[in-house]
Amino acid sequence: MAVATDPLLSVKDIVVDFKTRYGIARVLDHVTLDVNSGEILGIVGESGCGKSMTALSIMGLVPDPPGKVTSGSIKIGGMELVGMQLDSLRQIRGKDIGMIFQEPMTSLNPVFTVGEQIAESVRLHENASPKAAMDRAVEMLKAVDIPEAERRARAYPHQLSGGMRQRVMIAMALACRPKVLIADEPTTALDATVQAQIFDLLQDLQEETGTAIILITHDMGAIAELADAVAVMYAGRVVEKGTVDAVLSAPQHPYTKGLITCVPHLEPDPPVERHELMEIPGVVPALTELGKGCAFAPRCGEATEKCSVEEPQLLATGDKHLTACWVAQQERAQ
Amino acid sequence: MTDATPSTKSRASGALTVEDLKVHFGGSRTLFAKGAALVHAVDGVSFSVPAGKTFGVVGESGSGKTTTALAIMRLVPITHGRVILGDTAISDLEKEELRAARRRFQIIFQDPYSSLDPRKRAGAVVREPLDLMQIGKPAERDGMVAELFGQVGLRPEQRALFPHQFSGGQRQRIGLARALSTRPDLIVCDEPVSALDVAIQAQILNLMAKLQRELGLTYLFISHDLGVVQHICDQIAVMYLGQIVEQADRISLFTNPRHPYTKALLAAVPTVHGNKRDRRSRMRLKGDPPSPINLPPGCRFASRCPMAEARCREASPPLEDRGGGHRVSCFLV
Numbered sequence: 001m002a003v004a005t006d007p008l009l010s011v012k013d014i015v016v017d018f019k020t021r022y023g024i025a026r027v028l029d030h031v032t033l034d035v036n037s038g039e040i041l042g043i044v045g046e047s048g049c050g051k052s053m054t055a056l057s058i059m060g061l062v063p064d065p066p067g068k069v070t071s072g073s074i075k076i077g078g079m080e081l082v083g084m085q086l087d088s089l090r091q092i093r094g095k096d097i098g099m100i101f102q103e104p105m106t107s108l109n110p111v112f113t114v115g116e117q118i119a120e121s122v123r124l125h126e127n128a129s130p131k132a133a134m135d136r137a138v139e140m141l142k143a144v145d146i147p148e149a150e151r152r153a154r155a156y157p158h159q160l161s162g163g164m165r166q167r168v169m170i171a172m173a174l175a176c177r178p179k180v181l182i183a184d185e186p187t188t189a190l191d192a193t194v195q196a197q198i199f200d201l202l203q204d205l206q207e208e209t210g211t212a213i214i215l216i217t218h219d220m221g222a223i224a225e226l227a228d229a230v231a232v233m234y235a236g237r238v239v240e241k242g243t244v245d246a247v248l249s250a251p252q253h254p255y256t257k258g259l260i261t262c263v264p265h266l267e268p269d270p271p272v273e274r275h276e277l278m279e280i281p282g283v284v285p286a287l288t289e290l291g292k293g294c295a296f297a298p299r300c301g302e303a304t305e306k307c308s309v310e311e312p313q314l315l316a317t318g319d320k321h322l323t324a325c326w327v328a329q330q331e332r333a334q
Numbered sequence: 335m336t337d338a339t340p341s342t343k344s345r346a347s348g349a350l351t352v353e354d355l356k357v358h359f360g361g362s363r364t365l366f367a368k369g370a371a372l373v374h375a376v377d378g379v380s381f382s383v384p385a386g387k388t389f390g391v392v393g394e395s396g397s398g399k400t401t402t403a404l405a406i407m408r409l410v411p412i413t414h415g416r417v418i419l420g421d422t423a424i425s426d427l428e429k430e431e432l433r434a435a436r437r438r439f440q441i442i443f444q445d446p447y448s449s450l451d452p453r454k455r456a457g458a459v460v461r462e463p464l465d466l467m468q469i470g471k472p473a474e475r476d477g478m479v480a481e482l483f484g485q486v487g488l489r490p491e492q493r494a495l496f497p498h499q500f501s502g503g504q505r506q507r508i509g510l511a512r513a514l515s516t517r518p519d520l521i522v523c524d525e526p527v528s529a530l531d532v533a534i535q536a537q538i539l540n541l542m543a544k545l546q547r548e549l550g551l552t553y554l555f556i557s558h559d560l561g562v563v564q565h566i567c568d569q570i571a572v573m574y575l576g577q578i579v580e581q582a583d584r585i586s587l588f589t590n591p592r593h594p595y596t597k598a599l600l601a602a603v604p605t606v607h608g609n610k611r612d613r614r615s616r617m618r619l620k621g622d623p624p625s626p627i628n629l630p631p632g633c634r635f636a637s638r639c640p641m642a643e644a645r646c647r648e649a650s651p652p653l654e655d656r657g658g659g660h661r662v663s664c665f666l667v
Contacts, residue, residue: 018593043369046531047636161622168495191394192558193619196602200618218532221604248606264565266603270588276534276543282503284531 006078007034008212009058009097009180014072014082016050016057016236018287019065025287027053029236032314040206040213042227043221044243044259048284050236057180057260058214059099060089076180095125098173102163102185108157114168115141115153118175125176140205141172144201148232163194167201174205180207186204186218199226220260224248235285235295238314242321252317252328254300255280294326302327347420348385348440348519348552351594355379355415357398357405370628375401377576383569385516385519388553390567390584392560392599394624398576399556402523407441419520428664431524437467437516443545444525446505457483457493458507463515482511487541489649492660505536510541514549522554527562530575539566553650564588572596575626575634578653582660595635595656641666 016028028050035041043051057063058074060081070084074081074284076096087150093099099224101107109117110329118140119133126134134153144167155166165188179283183202187195206213215227223230223244231241232253240253251257282299294300300307306326317323319333356379361372376398383389389400404410407415408424417425417437427435440463443449445603450459457479464475486507497505506526513521526542528534543566545551557563563570564584570582572595580593591597601616619638624630630637632647637644645665653663 046533051548161624178337191623192560192599192602193394194622196604196616196618197620199604200613203613219604220606221608224606225604225608225610228610245609258604259532263532264536264539264561264606266561266564266600266605268588270564270585274586276540277565279536279540280533283503283534 008037009035010075012073015070017070019068022288035212039211040227042215042223042230045233049233051233054186055184094121095176097180098178098187099182101167102188104169113154116173122175127192133185144171177229180212182214240323247315251325253303255296351382351418352379353416355409356413357401373577373626373633374576386550387553387568390555390563390570393573397573399573403524403556413459439520440518441522441524442509442513445529461510524556547563580662586660592667593664594639594641
């Protein structure tokens with residue numbers, strides 16, 4: 001979004017196709033995102049909208065076959081990641097870009113202690129001695145507020161609680177001080193009070209280290225309270241992006257509006273009369289069956305004839321605010 | 335609303351009363367577990383729900399909310415206490431009596447992907463309870479299934495499809511149709527929308543509200559999502575480690591939360607009204623809930639409570655009415 005300085009991570013027009021039995025599914029369709037240093041970018045959308053696939057393509061982890069990055073560019077600090085050799089890519093994963101996954105239990109190795117697992121990436125990327133790497137692991141466990149870090153470093157994943165495991169994942173992802181941290185629904189498996197602790201931790205670490213964070217979530221509340229910028233995805237496309245303040249206070253795309261209003265938000269002062277919730281009718285379309293026009297048009301209350309014929313581009317509809325919607329763009333033009 | 339809306343059946347039959355419910359697991363000496371630890375999953379829970387109303391139970395994992403639901407459904411053994419639906423003490427029923435009474439209370443589960451038999455067509459899934467409970471004449475049952483499909487917003491011709499051909503929201507509709515098939519008085523809803531996409535949740539919640547209005551159903555609604563609970567429930571109980579720590583009507587609970595745990599839970603939920611700056615000032619709990627195996631004496635929340643005093647660690651505070659039916663178990667409020 002900032003024009004003056006080059007963004008730390010720049011994803012430009014990335015296209016990812018998957019071969020399926022029913023034809024080619026375009027899971028990412030010209031996705032363009034910039035992440036600046038020290039910024040938290042939120043990506044929201046329903047399941048299947050491509051938010052996790054965006055993360056995987058940045059990590060060079062798109063399963064190939066059946067998937068393939070067909071075109072586009074992903075640059076970190078000016079270095080092109082698309083088409084990079086696996087050896088070089090492995091230097092970057094875990095070092096320049098760290099990732100935290102949804103399910104800490106399935107992404108930790110059950111037969112190694114958590115200390116060993118954190119130390120592993122330090123040994124690989126920084127050629128540290130086993131002793132030095134283990135010291136760093138303990139230091140990282142302390143940094144993510146795990147009590148009795150020396151003892152916990154010798155624990156196996158099953159001996160830790162869910163929140164503790166997610167802290168270990170964060171410690172692992174940050175052990176090599178990456179420039180970008182991708183957090184893919186980091187709190188879905190956790191309880192509300194533990195989720196709040198993890199969010200606080202991410203925010204603290206981000207302020208201390210200046211690491212840029214990409215936060216993938218379906219929770220608009222989390223976006224409001226954590227992120228600086230947000231990108232809303234639908235059917236493999238970014239349909240709206242901008243600063244959190246702009247997008248949440250004045251959403252332009254009917255899908256974004258729907259996402260915000262269809263969820264019963266916790267009100268400090270709930271009204272006595274209850275209203276029916278707004279619904280977004282229908283379901284997310286199959287990616288193999290997308291027509292020519294706007295992917296959201298069949299579910300959209302505001303769709304015009306043009307919407308089902310021609311695909312809208314992501315254009316400015318406000319200050320630091322872009323929307324891919326014919327209706328919103330027309331309103332802006334008037 | 336109770337008095338104004340007419341319903342198809344007598345009002346009283348759907349009222350649910352739970353008295354001092356306890357569910358303990360383990361503790362017995364078996365071949366493999368020598369004197370296994372006793373888990374106090376539910377430990378003295380009492381509440382009542384008027385017919386046609388929605389009672390919400392919120393809490394974190396391990397708080398005993400699902401076990402409470404399963405005990406009311408008679409799907410786990412009840413250690414102590416009574417569950418009364420209408421004028422029937424369902425906790426006292428056994429065998430055939432219990433089986434026959436099950437048509438009056440049904441359950442819908444969290445995960446619509448694993449709660450439907452993948453090898454049965456949707457129509458057969460919904461028809462099964464009709465056959466088992468011998469509701470209507472066999473020849474009429476197909477028509478009844480078609481009607482149920484319409485009631486939950488599915489097309490009757492979709493009866494011939496298999497569960498994998500439906501989306502998550504549609505599967506939850508099938509689960510609802512199946513629960514409705516026996517014309518129950520009470521439906522226990524265990525996290526019915528948690529597994530669904532946000533845009534689909536609203537469709538199911540609206541459908542549930544509509545069915546309640548039309549059929550006078552009583553809902554016991556288990557959830558960890560406070561926004562959803564605030565929207566759909568009339569009365570809400572907050573559970574922590576097997577006990578209710580606070581209970582009130584929806585307005586009173588959310589505008590005037592009293593128990594420190596309720597306050598912390600409310601403060602933990604990120605909302606679209608919030609922002610980065612005021613996140614910091616919120617109340618935060620440290621650590622995870624302790625295990626329900628070795629419970630400390632005194633208030634169960636004391637170990638995480640920012641306000642706890644010495645007396646909190648010595649005796650358990652009783653759940654007392656602090657006016658207007660707002661019940662709180664805390665010495666300090």
